[in-house]
Amino acid sequence: MTDIEVLRVFCGPDGSAGNALGVVRDGAAVPGDAERAALAARLGFSETVFLDDAARGTVDIRTPSVRLPFAGHPLVGLAWLLRSLGRPPRVLRPPAGEVEVRFEGDVTWVRGRAEWVSSRRTAQYASPAEVDALPAPPPGEGWLYAWAWRDEAAGVVRARGFPRRIEERGVSRSGGAGARTGGIVEDEATGAAAVLLTHQLGRPLDIRQGAGSQLLTRPYPDGTVEVGGRVRHEAR
Numbered sequence: 132m133t134d135i136e137v138l139r140v141f142c143g144p145d146g147s148a149g150n151a152l153g154v155v156r157d158g159a160a161v162p163g164d165a166e167r168a169a170l171a172a173r174l175g176f177s178e179t180v181f182l183d184d185a186a187r188g189t190v191d192i193r194t195p196s197v198r199l200p201f202a203g204h205p206l207v208g209l210a211w212l213l214r215s216l217g218r219p220p221r222v223l224r225p226p227a228g229e230v231e232v233r234f235e236g237d238v239t240w241v242r243g244r245a246e247w248v249s250s251r252r253t254a255q256y257a258s259p260a261e262v263d264a265l266p267a268p269p270p271g272e273g274w275l276y277a278w279a280w281r282d283e284a285a286g287v288v289r290a291r292g293f294p295r296r297i298e299e300r301g302v303s304r305s306g307g308a309g310a311r312t313g314g315i316v317e318d319e320a321t322g323a324a325a326v327l328l329t330h331q332l333g334r335p336l337d338i339r340q341g342a343g344s345q346l347l348t349r350p351y352p353d354g355t356v357e358v359g360g361r362v363r364h365e366a367r
Contacts (some may be wrong), residue, residue: 148343170197202322210234212362226243226327228247240358253277275292
């Protein structure tokens with residue numbers, strides 16, 4: 132039997148919303164690629180993270196259909212969980228590279244790079260109302276991060292994320308309207324897309340995504356971007 136922690140990551144200021152995350156603290160309990168893919172698909176969360184080496188912080192990140200080199204909400208959630216267990220990490224190591232971790236009050240931060248973000252496109256809309264009015268998913272192909280300024284001077288953004296992928300013979304490819312990623316039509320809170328958008332705009336952001344999630348970001352001169360948020364424990 133595999134123990135799985137379920138967290139909500141990038142919760143709103145009141146602790147609501149957030150993106151569900153499955154955490155397998157003992158990655159050795161699910162050693163095979165096929166077994167991990169099947170577990171992630173069965174759980175159905177937008178991402179599930181396997182901790183393979185607690186001492187080094189080595190992790191494996193899965194959607195219900197593909198393996199990811201980097202993703203924000205699994206790393207923020209895992210870092211928060213390890214801290215709650217008395218083992219706060221300084222670094223996590225997904226396939227993309229070393230990810231620095233830090234904690235600031237109730238916000239957990241991880242630091243990545245825009246070039247680690249896989250196949251995502253950002254699109255600016257004229258107003259938050261236009262973003263809110265988009266169907267799920269909007270017509271078109273590929274991973275879409277739709278956003279608009281809620282308060283440009285303050286750096287507050289309204290955003291929604293749509294995977295728009297389907298599977299063909301085990302290989303992920305883009306799909307049109309109505310496509311799914313293991314049943315994920317809209318991603319509630321997307322750390323990787325927030326990193327990409329922050330890199331493009333070159334300024335700190337306060338992103339309000341989905342039904343009520345909040346993502347905070349900060350760019351740095353070396354090209355890295357921090358993404359942070361609040362985490363809540365949901366179940367085991």
